[in-house]
Amino acid sequence: MRHMQSPAKLAVRDRLLTARGRRPLVDVVADAHAIAAHLLGAPEVRRAATVAAYVSIDGEPGTGPLLDGLRAAGKRVVLPVLLPDGDLDWAAYDGPDSLLPARFGLLEPAGRRLGPESVGTADAVLVPGLAVAADGLRLGRGGGSYDRALGRVPVGTFTCVLLYDEEVGVAVPAEPHDRRVTHAASPAGIVRLRG
Numbered sequence: 134m135r136h137m138q139s140p141a142k143l144a145v146r147d148r149l150l151t152a153r154g155r156r157p158l159v160d161v162v163a164d165a166h167a168i169a170a171h172l173l174g175a176p177e178v179r180r181a182a183t184v185a186a187y188v189s190i191d192g193e194p195g196t197g198p199l200l201d202g203l204r205a206a207g208k209r210v211v212l213p214v215l216l217p218d219g220d221l222d223w224a225a226y227d228g229p230d231s232l233l234p235a236r237f238g239l240l241e242p243a244g245r246r247l248g249p250e251s252v253g254t255a256d257a258v259l260v261p262g263l264a265v266a267a268d269g270l271r272l273g274r275g276g277g278s279y280d281r282a283l284g285r286v287p288v289g290t291f292t293c294v295l296l297y298d299e300e301v302g303v304a305v306p307a308e309p310h311d312r313r314v315t316h317a318a319s320p321a322g323i324v325r326l327r328g
């Protein structure tokens with residue numbers, strides 16, 4: 134997938150990934166709890182019946198406390214399954230025991246696949262990323278997976294990227310296929326980026 138990245142994005146990704154690698158573990162744990170608290174308290178998430186989320190990997194802000202909280206709140210949670218072409222299928226999250234190791238160190242739901250279009254039925258979509266610009270333009274890992282998934286989500290849906298504070302409001306190189314998110318969640322709180 135790397136060879137498909139634009140050179141401008143590659144340079145920004147490299148800088149952001151290096152910074153993530155330097156974060157002390159103690160901060161990572163505290164930040165995961167802060168992000169979970171903000172999102173679980175957000176009206177868009179409290180109202181949601183179905184939430185599309187993901188299991189964090191590497192230096193991403195942790196989603197463990199968030200996934201536990203969503204389930205405790207009775208939400209239906211769906212998680213991505215990476216397809217060979219980089220697109221995403223989805224399946225229900227039924228607790229940590231329902232996850233299986235997959236490519237790239239990912240943990241994916243083992244249950245019935247709901248189809249790539251099913252993300253369009255989520256009331257809130259929580260998205261991984263490396264940075265977001267002030268207008269909602271998001272930089273991801275470079276697979277284009279979430280550009281495709283966000284293209285299936287109805288306009289007006291709460292779509293929120295989970296980041297560290299300094300990754301919000303960064304200048305991100307734009308390409309025509311990029312899909313903007315409506316919000317960003319970081320340990321400092323949730324900011325609205327566009328309607």
Ligand SMILES: Nc1nc2c(c(=O)[nH]1)N(C=O)[C@@H](CNc1ccc(C(=O)N[C@@H](CCC(=O)O)C(=O)O)cc1)CN2
Pocket residue numbers: 134135136187188189190193213214215221237239261262273274276277278279
């Ligand atoms: N936690 C999490 N889950 C996610 C994503 C994500 O960014 N974070 N994805 C977001 O789309 C999808 C998975 N996409 C991924 C794509 C590449 C790599 C990865 O580590 N790639 C390697 C090598 C790439 C290559 O061999 O070409 C790398 O980046 O070093 C990981 C996940 C769905 N699930």
Ligand SMILES: Nc1ncnc2c1ncn2[C@@H]1O[C@H](COP(=O)(O)OP(=O)(O)OP(=O)(O)O)[C@@H](O)[C@H]1O
Pocket residue numbers: 137138139142261262271272273274275276277278279280281284308310311
């Ligand atoms: N709607 C789409 N359909 C098919 N391929 C796409 C689509 N959108 C993007 N791509 C492909 O994905 C590649 C990577 O895109 P980009 O670098 O913007 O990924 P990203 O948004 O940072 O990553 P991700 O969405 O996986 O988190 C692009 O070169 C493009 O070929």
